[in-house]
Amino acid sequence: MFSFIINTNIFISIAAVFLTIETQVQLGMKPQLHPYLFIIFFATIFEYNVHRLITIITNPKALTDNKHNWVNKNLKAFYFLVGFSVIGFVIATAMAKKIVLITLLPIGLVTLFYSLPIFKTKKILFRLREIPALKIFLISMVWSATTILLPIIQSGNSYNNWHIITMLIERFIFVFAITIPFDIRDMKADETAGLQTLPLIIGEKKAMILANVYILLFLILCIFHYYNTSLSFTLPAFIISALTTFLFINNKKLQATKYYHYFILDGTMLLQGLLVCICYYLFN
Numbered sequence: 001m002f003s004f005i006i007n008t009n010i011f012i013s014i015a016a017v018f019l020t021i022e023t024q025v026q027l028g029m030k031p032q033l034h035p036y037l038f039i040i041f042f043a044t045i046f047e048y049n050v051h052r053l054i055t056i057i058t059n060p061k062a063l064t065d066n067k068h069n070w071v072n073k074n075l076k077a078f079y080f081l082v083g084f085s086v087i088g089f090v091i092a093t094a095m096a097k098k099i100v101l102i103t104l105l106p107i108g109l110v111t112l113f114y115s116l117p118i119f120k121t122k123k124i125l126f127r128l129r130e131i132p133a134l135k136i137f138l139i140s141m142v143w144s145a146t147t148i149l150l151p152i153i154q155s156g157n158s159y160n161n162w163h164i165i166t167m168l169i170e171r172f173i174f175v176f177a178i179t180i181p182f183d184i185r186d187m188k189a190d191e192t193a194g195l196q197t198l199p200l201i202i203g204e205k206k207a208m209i210l211a212n213v214y215i216l217l218f219l220i221l222c223i224f225h226y227y228n229t230s231l232s233f234t235l236p237a238f239i240i241s242a243l244t245t246f247l248f249i250n251n252k253k254l255q256a257t258k259y260y261h262y263f264i265l266d267g268t269m270l271l272q273g274l275l276v277c278i279c280y281y282l283f284n
Contacts, residue, residue: 006262007070008081009044009045009048011262011266012044012048012262012266013042013045014041015267015270016041016044017273018270018272018274019143019269019272020040020146020147020148020150021037021273021277022147022272022276023147023151023152024151025231025234025280026167026234027151027152027157028230029155030280031277035100036096036154038091038092039092039096039100039150040146040150041092042085043089043104043108043111045081047112049078049081051114053082097153103149103150107142110128110138110141114135114138114142129195130194130195132196133197135183135198136198140179141172143171144168144171144172145168148171163225166221166225167225170222173214174269174272175269176214177210177218178245178249178266178268180198180199180208180211181208181211181261183197183198183199184199184204185261198210208249208250212249215246215249216242222235222238222239223235223239226238233279234280237272238272238275241272244268248264
């Protein structure tokens, strides 16, 4: 069951939901269910699985990866999950506000064009991820915009611009930091595919230094942002999240484990959302 949840991208979809619930708390709301949470859940499953399918089609060597190899061995379950995510997404969008869907549209297009080719010739298959170093920025931007803007639009309330901008920056640099180890892992495959990712451009060591700097920056921003405010109860959550993520990123033993990237690193987002919710009920 654990392997199924990881390999089908259900786990990372749950992480996306909890990051969005975290945003609710940051906006002064009580953690609650909304249609946009289901939209995010099903859209994440769909996008990650479609991206994987395209990767397998365009790069058959990717099947040697454990996660891609799982798809090859469980094609029926994989296609069922993709279809199920589409149905779930359609039902959720039918219940959501139109303004939420309008906000989601450009984010969704960017996400799709990250995986799907913008244009194709006999010799060239061009996707947004082909642009040098853009891959990690796109991922961080999409995650930040999706998990923060949708709750804001749904609420219909006005918020302090500085508060929202700082939230976006915090979320962006956190996702950026935990994505770097993924790009380091994929350096050989990306180089073979002709992709110029950040670690390939600046080197593995400098990329890891950047990841650590971003985690430190995330921690500093959170302290200055929430200290002595009505949201100060969230500080323990962000401090624990930053410290544990720092340890996870730099722990060699954990890096050697089978599910380091898809469970431990992806799990840092789920952990952060859970910690914020726990702090809400304990200290608010």
